[in-house]
Amino acid sequence: MKTFEPDTQSFVIPPQLGQRIMEIMEEKGKAFTQQALANRIGMNRVTLSKKLHGERDLYLFELRRIADALHLPIERLLLEDTKEDQVELEGLLEKLENLPRALELATKISSIAVGITERTKSLNDLGRAYYILEKYDEAFETWLLAFEYAQKIANKNNDTSMLFNIIANLMLTYSIRKEYSHLSEIISTVEPHFASDPFRAGVICYSLAKIAENQNNYEAARRHYHRSLDYYISTQHQLSIARATHNTAAFEFRQGNYQVSKKLFEDALPYLNDHMSKLVSLKELVKTLLMMQETELASTHINTAFELINGVVSSGTHYAVFEAKFHLLKSMVSNNPHFAMKVLDMKVDDRTKSFAARYLLDFYEDNDDSAQAIKYYRIVRNLSNNVLPILGEEDF
Known part of the structure; x- marks a missing residue:
């Protein structure tokens, strides 16, 4: 999801x-x-x-x-003495380019930093470089040190901007690493500082929701997801509200609360103002409708998605993976394998093709066509060892 x-x-x-x-x-x-x-x-x-x-x-x-x-x-x-390096570093991190060079620059700058503000800033950038390079343990340890400095700045100068940014970054590593040491200390530090700032409180609550869900504490997760949404609603910032609504809907989907999930996805869609975000939310809504067996409405949303994709393609951008996944969803809605077969011939990654092959395997097994079932079983085994239900896959 x-x-x-x-x-x-x-x-x-x-x-x-x-x-x-x-x-x-x-x-x-x-x-x-x-x-x-x-x-x-x-x-x-x-x-x-x-x-x-x-x-x-x-x-x-x-x-x-x-x-x-x-x-x-x-x-x-x-x-x-670090001005040029800092400009280059920020450009590389922003564009996600030449990341080894970004790590080299961030390490150099942090090694000569003096004063608590520069130390905090340089460690935050070093953590970002580690994180983007998927060195999550190093990012966590670096941001944890930056957190100690930022906490001192907040307590001494009543300036919480650095503290918030580092807390938000730390929460990313907690969610990915699924290791929760120091968490209670950090939460107790954060909450008093950000309760009056709905944007920041919304980010913190969302991070807490992800962590609670990873710990299988679903009631706490639901409380944090909905608190995050409430904070964003109070900002009256429509895009932030829409994204928080979508994230809450995704949680309710994972919990099997499809009616709640459907309403939240429908609430989010009108305010997602770029093609990519709309396609993401449309895909999740269609999956929800399939679970509810509302195939006619699901088909309508699939057609809307193809209109969006065709509009993007005509402007020179190709969202092949989205196109492939909506073809597969169309097969599910119509019970017609033809659209899923198209996916296997598309220029998309093996993971996406494996979803189509798994659908085709299930389809032909259900229709007692053993020859076709064996054919697609072999394709599935070549592409992926996973045979779990497709709609429950996190990356579908």
Whole structure:
């Protein structure tokens, strides 16, 4: 059952140089109090404090003195030495290109980071690089360290933006790894910070729902899915509401609550404003209708899907896998193997073809055609060892 998963979250370091200097001073310990730094650079402590808090201008010659006193190159203090690498890294992560290079850059930047804000940002980016490369254990450990820093920032500066992004990323690894150490600690930290922010609370509740479902705690999962939906409804942001509605419908489908699932998918569809999202939701709705044996309505939605696919193809984009799956669904609705046979000749992956072959195997077994059944059994064995019911497959 296809759902709409959140992306990994990124953020930028706010341009607060005074705060950065104070963070570096704190890291260096008691020898770098404001009074000690003021003495080192020949400045009155009150004047230094005003400059660090943005109440008076900091001049370049003063920054050079501060950098020298902190035993840092001024380029490091101003983040100039990593600026080009950071721009390249963000471009690679955004476009999912040259990921080994992205990991190299993220590792380099995090290794020289100073100050709690830069450390948090660089570790978050390193975790993103690991995650996109499917190194989920490394991503988890990196984001867990970033979480500790972000928690300190939230408690000290009342700035929860970094904390939220890292929590959202951590939840992705919890869902994938299905290993839940530190979870109760993280949840207890998160909830007070985000209860008044419906967008962020919606993401957190969705992540908690996925985790509860993975732990077979279905009542807790249902509660979190519907809480997530309620939070998004309060935002009045139609696309977010539609995606949360779809995800809740997918859960109810997995629980066998097809009537509830049907209504939720129907509620979501009008507000999914891109072809891909509409096709995802249409496919799940058709599967639900098949389970309810509402074949006439299912057929109507399949025709709508083909109209969307044809529109996309004519604009130069080919959604072959969607086309194949809707051909297979059409065979299921019409009890006609012809459409499923088309899938085996399409340029799609073996996994998609295996769904069609499994349907054809079942069809000919049910119709006592042993020769055809054996033919498609062999195709199934060549393509996949899985013979579970197709509609229950998570990736169909």
